[in-house]
Amino acid sequence: MLALESVDAAYGDAQALWDVSLTVGRGEIVTLLGANGAGKTTTLRTISGLLRPRRGRVLLDGKRLDTRPAHEVAAAGIGHVPEARRLFANMTVRENLLMGAFRAERWADREATLERVFETFPRLAERRHQLAGTLSGGEQQMCAIGRALMGRPSLLMLDEPSLGLAPNVVDLIFDIIRQVAQGGVTILLVEQNAHLALEIADRGYVMETGRIVLEGAGRDLLEDAHVRRAYLGL
Amino acid sequence: MPWFIVVEQILNGLVLGAIYAIMASGLSLIWGSLKMLNFAHGEFYMLGGYGLYLLLLYTGLPLGVAVPICVAAVYLAGWLVERAFVQPLLDKPGWDVSPLIATLGISIVLQNLALRLLGERIQSLPYFVEGTLALGSVRIAWHRVLILLVSGLVIAAFVSILKTTRLGMALRATAQDRDAATLQGINVRGVYAMTFGLSAALAALAGTMLAPIFSVSPWMGAALLGKAFVVCVLGGLGSLEGAILGGVILGTVESLAVVLWSSEWKDVVSFIVLIGVLWVRPAGLFGTREW
Amino acid sequence: MVKPDRTPQVIWLAGLLVLVVLPAVLPNDYVVTVLILCMLHAVLASSWNFLMGFAGIFSFGHQAFYGLGAYVSALLAMRAGLDPWLGLVVGGLAAAALGAFIAVPTLRLRAAPYIAIATLGFAEIARITASNLVGLTRGELGLVGIPPLTDVGPLRFGAGSRIGSYYAMLGILALTVVTLGWLVRSRVGLALLAIRESQDAADSLGVAVTRYKVLAFAVSSFFAGAVGAFYAHTFLVLTPSTVLSIAIMIELIAMTLVGGAGTLLGPVVGAFALTLSLEQLRVLGDWRLLIYGAALVALILFMPEGVMRRLLPGRRHL
Numbered sequence: 155m156l157a158l159e160s161v162d163a164a165y166g167d168a169q170a171l172w173d174v175s176l177t178v179g180r181g182e183i184v185t186l187l188g189a190n191g192a193g194k195t196t197t198l199r200t201i202s203g204l205l206r207p208r209r210g211r212v213l214l215d216g217k218r219l220d221t222r223p224a225h226e227v228a229a230a231g232i233g234h235v236p237e238a239r240r241l242f243a244n245m246t247v248r249e250n251l252l253m254g255a256f257r258a259e260r261w262a263d264r265e266a267t268l269e270r271v272f273e274t275f276p277r278l279a280e281r282r283h284q285l286a287g288t289l290s291g292g293e294q295q296m297c298a299i300g301r302a303l304m305g306r307p308s309l310l311m312l313d314e315p316s317l318g319l320a321p322n323v324v325d326l327i328f329d330i331i332r333q334v335a336q337g338g339v340t341i342l343l344v345e346q347n348a349h350l351a352l353e354i355a356d357r358g359y360v361m362e363t364g365r366i367v368l369e370g371a372g373r374d375l376l377e378d379a380h381v382r383r384a385y386l387g388l
Numbered sequence: 389m390p391w392f393i394v395v396e397q398i399l400n401g402l403v404l405g406a407i408y409a410i411m412a413s414g415l416s417l418i419w420g421s422l423k424m425l426n427f428a429h430g431e432f433y434m435l436g437g438y439g440l441y442l443l444l445l446y447t448g449l450p451l452g453v454a455v456p457i458c459v460a461a462v463y464l465a466g467w468l469v470e471r472a473f474v475q476p477l478l479d480k481p482g483w484d485v486s487p488l489i490a491t492l493g494i495s496i497v498l499q500n501l502a503l504r505l506l507g508e509r510i511q512s513l514p515y516f517v518e519g520t521l522a523l524g525s526v527r528i529a530w531h532r533v534l535i536l537l538v539s540g541l542v543i544a545a546f547v548s549i550l551k552t553t554r555l556g557m558a559l560r561a562t563a564q565d566r567d568a569a570t571l572q573g574i575n576v577r578g579v580y581a582m583t584f585g586l587s588a589a590l591a592a593l594a595g596t597m598l599a600p601i602f603s604v605s606p607w608m609g610a611a612l613l614g615k616a617f618v619v620c621v622l623g624g625l626g627s628l629e630g631a632i633l634g635g636v637i638l639g640t641v642e643s644l645a646v647v648l649w650s651s652e653w654k655d656v657v658s659f660i661v662l663i664g665v666l667w668v669r670p671a672g673l674f675g676t677r678e679w
Numbered sequence: 680m681v682k683p684d685r686t687p688q689v690i691w692l693a694g695l696l697v698l699v700v701l702p703a704v705l706p707n708d709y710v711v712t713v714l715i716l717c718m719l720h721a722v723l724a725s726s727w728n729f730l731m732g733f734a735g736i737f738s739f740g741h742q743a744f745y746g747l748g749a750y751v752s753a754l755l756a757m758r759a760g761l762d763p764w765l766g767l768v769v770g771g772l773a774a775a776a777l778g779a780f781i782a783v784p785t786l787r788l789r790a791a792p793y794i795a796i797a798t799l800g801f802a803e804i805a806r807i808t809a810s811n812l813v814g815l816t817r818g819e820l821g822l823v824g825i826p827p828l829t830d831v832g833p834l835r836f837g838a839g840s841r842i843g844s845y846y847a848m849l850g851i852l853a854l855t856v857v858t859l860g861w862l863v864r865s866r867v868g869l870a871l872l873a874i875r876e877s878q879d880a881a882d883s884l885g886v887a888v889t890r891y892k893v894l895a896f897a898v899s900s901f902f903a904g905a906v907g908a909f910y911a912h913t914f915l916v917l918t919p920s921t922v923l924s925i926a927i928m929i930e931l932i933a934m935t936l937v938g939g940a941g942t943l944l945g946p947v948v949g950a951f952a953l954t955l956s957l958e959q960l961r962v963l964g965d966w967r968l969l970i971y972g973a974a975l976v977a978l979i980l981f982m983p984e985g986v987m988r989r990l991l992p993g994r995r996h997l
């Protein structure tokens with residue numbers, strides 16, 4: 155469904171991605187592991203069009219994505235829950251969620267979608283008129299995921315959804331990710347918590363200093379000696 | 389001094405304040421989304437004034453048609469200025485100051501274009517409605533009452549557009565987090581141009597309404613731009629509530645300073661008020677609260 | 680081994696040399712006067728740039744210091760017989776005192792537009808006061824009868840002798856650039872840079888933020904005041920709208936930003952470029968300002984980071 159072919163990307167003069175190739179098949183949960191600064195977030199930003207690749211191609215269902223304006227990537231069916239959530243802090247929860255359905259073809263049935271998101275996240279329904287900036291960390295993460303779901307994406311990309319959250323909240327978030335995947339949405343998950351990620355992932359890629367160094371089935375990676383030492387602390 | 393003169397001056401101050409509020413809202417809107425100061429804002433006000441003057445002179449269209457035409461035309465002008473001169477500077481080194489120079493240049497060009505094409509003669513326009521409203525001894529021109537009504541309506545409409553419509557929300561979202569807005573499928577560059585257009589349209593509306601009171605000249609915008617900046621800072625840049633309250637305060641202070649002291653010193657009084665407010669509240673009355 | 684880069688020094692020396700010998704080949708007093716104005720603007724722009732480019736304080740009221748220096752020196756010379764040369768220093772000091780005074784309330788503000796409007800407020804108060812105190816300044820009628828600078832050796836000042844003023848102005852410009860350049864490279868400059876990049880970080884590192892900012896204000900205002908006094912004793916007429924107008928400030932911003940803020944060369948190059956081009960454009964008559972505005976827009980579109988940074992990229996000290 156999604157394919158990156160030999161992608162190089164850079165921030166100004168600083169190259170951040172080197173020859174990154176990966177694929178995500180329809181219905182899969184794929185995870186991208188790696189330390190801070192390995193290029194995981196950059197990879198997601200390149201897929202979303204926030205960053206243009208210097209070389210290589212990004213394909214969605216065989217069609218080029220990297221030549222289209224960034225705001226059309228959402229319309230192509232990609233939902234992106236960015237690092238640090240990036241909510242619209244001075245807008246209410248409801249307004250934040252509605253922005254997820256901004257595209258004209260989603261706006262029409264926004265209220266119905268909103269109800270479904272509220273069913274998934276009852277907490278958000280309670281807080282719908284609260285400013286997003288005043289939510290707790292876990293609620294903010296729910297709101298960010300909910301916002302992406304409002305666009306009813308076929309591929310959902312999540313950037314460090316567990317970051318800074320209490321363990322029980324993390325469990326809740328991961329339950330929801332599983333639920334979303336069961337609903338037929340393809341998932342590309344960036345995580346520092348390799349254990350959690352590999353547990354739910356079908357396949358995984360490991361990134362180091364802007365390159366993909368390892369790939370394999372989730373289970374195989376869990377057993378891999380390098381992954382166990384470097385990312386699982388075993 | 390008779391009390392009714394003071395009341396009349398306060399009313400006149402409110403009228404002026406309403407115009408300041410509209411001008412300042414436009415500036416604040418652009419600051420909120422692009423984090424830049426628009427030095428050509430006064431010229432959009434001037435374009436509104438001249439546009440109305442020329443339309444009335446050459447076409448004899450009724451006001452109800454002429455004013456909307458002016459406002460729409462200046463919306464396009466603002467949109468065009470953003471696309472042609474501001475957007476190319478976005479994301480380039482020097483962005484913190486480069487739009488200042490670009491809009492300053494545009495302001496100089498528009499002022500002198502008006503001067504060359506229309507001459508430096510100050511043109512006057514008739515009041516939209518003649519006559520005065522008398523409430524006991526307090527008298528106020530109907531035109532000024534009209535300004536108050538229209539300004540109030542426009543500001544209310546503007547706020548409700550921002551708060552409730554899809555485009556208004558997209559505008560606020562873009563102002564708060566550009567990348568996150570892009571991820572929702574919002575074309576932020578389109579939104580920036582639209583924001584500029586809206587801001588220009590507000591200025592043009594102020595220009596058409598104030599033209600009969602202050603006359604039309606190539607420099608009419610420059611003076612008001614300074615006031616609008618003061619109002620923005622007084623109320624808190626980027627805050628719509630601040631722009632409205634700031635406008636009303638400045639207008640009233642100026643008008644009262646004229647009757648209670650003298651017209652030569654009125655600007656000194658308003659600047660002292662400004663500095664005093666900033667001393668107590670360094671981020672303006674409404675701080676950095678965003679819309 | 681990295682070879683020290685001498686390009687900026689070469690430019691400075693070449694520029695100085697040209698300015699020293701230039702009067703020998705200049706056709707008339709008009710051209711000399713234009714060059715005096717170029718240098719005067721260069722000093723003003725450099726001093727404003729010291730605040731804005733190096734300390735990150737976006738003042739919009741530099742004209743207040745320029746005008747105050749001019750009026751103080753002129754009035755002291757007329758009323759108290761103060762020697763105009765001494766007036767340059769006194770005018771500068773008066774401006775520096777006002778600068779330090781304004782700095783205190785202004786420094787509580789963080790965002791650039793707030794600082795800009797607050798300083799503009801002070802400057803407008805100064806302008807309106809000068810306009811209205813007709814008994815002292817004659818307001819817009821203009822203060823006339825200001826004594827010229829007194830002759831020094833072969834340098835003649837006063838009516839009909841522009842060459843003396845030319846070299847005096849060149850001296851002031853050189854002094855300004857050398858002093859500001861020295862300050863920028865000193866501990867003070869480093870502290871100001873730290874404050875510009877992050878006020879909180881500088882605070883926590885023990886930089887006395889307020890003291891350095893007040894100092895930056897005072898230094899910047901001193902040069903503006905001194906050159907204002909020079910203006911008074913050279914052109915011999917003062918009105919609030921020529922020395923205290925916001926138009927001066929806007930010109931300075933354009934000069935500094937076109938040349939390149941935060942560099943030493945930028946404001947000087949910008950001042951010469953814009954002052955000369957405005958004079959050159961006189962042949963266009965009434966279309967002059969229109970072309971000038973369009974040129975500003977075009978310039979910033981092609982070189983958004985300023986001319987000097989574009990021509991000499993990657994150098995910290997320009």
